[in-house]
Amino acid sequence: MPASDTPTLCPIPPGLVAPGAETADFVPLVALDDLAPGEMQRVSFGDLDVLVASTDAGIVVTEDRCPHMSAPLSLGTLDGCVVACVLHRGAFDLETGETRTFPTTGGLDADGISHAPWTPADTTPKPEPSASKATAHSLTRTRRLRFYPTRVEGGILEARVPV
Ligand code: FES
Numbered sequence: 001m002p003a004s005d006t007p008t009l010c011p012i013p014p015g016l017v018a019p020g021a022e023t024a025d026f027v028p029l030v031a032l033d034d035l036a037p038g039e040m041q042r043v044s045f046g047d048l049d050v051l052v053a054s055t056d057a058g059i060v061v062t063e064d065r066c067p068h069m070s071a072p073l074s075l076g077t078l079d080g081c082v083v084a085c086v087l088h089r090g091a092f093d094l095e096t097g098e099t100r101t102f103p104t105t106g107g108l109d110a111d112g113i114s115h116a117p118w119t120p121a122d123t124t125p126k127p128e129p130s131a132s133k134a135t136a137h138s139l140t141r142t143r144r145l146r147f148y149p150t151r152v153e154g155g156i157l158e159a160r161v162p163v
Contacts, residue, residue: 008058016097018146020162042074045163055081057095061148061159097145107140
C-alpha cells in the first residue's frame with residue numbers, strides 16, 4: 001500500500017476486544033508498504049502470535065489462532081473478509097468475529113449451541129472417532145474472534161497488544 005494512501009482500519013465489533021488489549025501500549029506490527037490488499041501476516045511476540053489481515057473491510061489485527069483448535073489462521077486463505085482455516089474447514093469473518101462455516105468436527109458455538117460433525121462433499125467420510133474423542137469434539141467450543149485496537153503512525157501499523 002503506498003504510504004500516501006490512508007488505510008481503512010476495520011472497527012472492532014462490540015465486546016470483541018482481546019483480553020488485556022484495552023490497556024496495553026501500542027506496538028509496531030508492519031509497515032503498510034509491506035502489506036498488500038488481501039494479504040495476511042503473522043507477527044509474534046514471545047508466545048503470542050498476532051494475525052494482521054488486509055481485508056475488504058479494512059485492516060484487522062486478531063490472534064493468529066483459530067477460534068476452534070488454535071491452528072494458525074495466517075496459513076489459511078483470505079477471501080474478502082473471511083479467513084478459512086487449514087484444519088477442519090472452519091471459516092471465520094474477520095469483520096464481525098463470527099463463524100461463517102462451522103468446523104467439520106462439530107461442537108459448541110460461542111453461544112453454547114451444539115453443531116453436528118459434517119463431511120465435506122469432496123472427501124470420503126472418516127471412520128467414527130472413539131467415544132472419548134467424539135465427546136471432546138462435541139464439547140469443544142468455537143469462540144468469536146477477539147481483536148486488537150489499531151492505529152497508523154508514520155506509515156507503520158500499530159496495535160494495542162499485551163506483550
Ligand atoms: S483448528 Fe481451525 S477449524 Fe479447527
